[in-house]
Amino acid sequence: MQIKIEIGDITTYEVDAIVNAANRTLLGGGGVDGAIHRAAGPELLKECKALNGCDTGEAKITQGYRLPSPYVIHTVGPIWKGGYQSEAVLLANCYRNSILLAEQKELRSMAFPAISTGAFQFPLDKAAGIAIDTVSEMLKQVKKVEKIIFVCFDDKTYQAYHQINA
Numbered sequence: 001m002q003i004k005i006e007i008g009d010i011t012t013y014e015v016d017a018i019v020n021a022a023n024r025t026l027l028g029g030g031g032v033d034g035a036i037h038r039a040a041g042p043e044l045l046k047e048c049k050a051l052n053g054c055d056t057g058e059a060k061i062t063q064g065y066r067l068p069s070p071y072v073i074h075t076v077g078p079i080w081k082g083g084y085q086s087e088a089v090l091l092a093n094c095y096r097n098s099i100l101l102a103e104q105k106e107l108r109s110m111a112f113p114a115i116s117t118g119a120f121q122f123p124l125d126k127a128a129g130i131a132i133d134t135v136s137e138m139l140k141q142v143k144k145v146e147k148i149i150f151v152c153f154d155d156k157t158y159q160a161y162h163q164i165n166a
């Protein structure tokens with residue numbers, strides 16, 4: 001069982017599944033979602049169109065197409081609305097449901113972006129705490145998934161994760 005925190009571009013990661021911080025339509029968007037769709041190629045959008053969207057906190061899996069990772073797990077983080085709309089629970093659900101889906105598919109390694117901390121404005125320190133707590137707890141419960149990498153796109157995010165992990 002292993003948790004790593006790294007700075008990088010998640011679209012370059014050779015893990016069994018990279019996780020996409022998608023929106024409810026699953027039809028692409030900005031940020032990490034846009035980067036994943038660009039790197040995977042148009043076949044990804046085609047498969048996503050057949051999924052009929054995804055609820056907040058839930059997760060759905062597709063192939064990775066031109067990505068180095070064979071699978072993409074698409075999860076929809078909550079939009080931060082001040083913390084009074086179950087945002088923390090919903091964000092924890094994203095990590096939990098993504099790992100459960102990977103476990104079902106018998107995947108061993110996954111990379112997560114900092115879900116909801118970009119356009120969805122979830123406070124970074126809180127989000128990093130939820131990410132690390134939920135993933136640590138889940139890794140104790142699953143059998144196949146054994147390696148999780150938190151891929152931070154910038155130094156601020158990297159520092160926030162390390163603060164929690166210290």
Ligand code: ADP
Pocket residue numbers: 008009010011021022030031032033035077113114115116117118119120121151152153154157
């Ligand atoms: P959300 O809508 O869930 O907030 P964003 O994509 O706007 O999603 O941001 C989530 C996080 O993903 C942010 O920390 C952002 O900097 C980061 N990010 C953007 N592009 C990439 C990438 N290529 N690899 C990893 N992380 C990325």
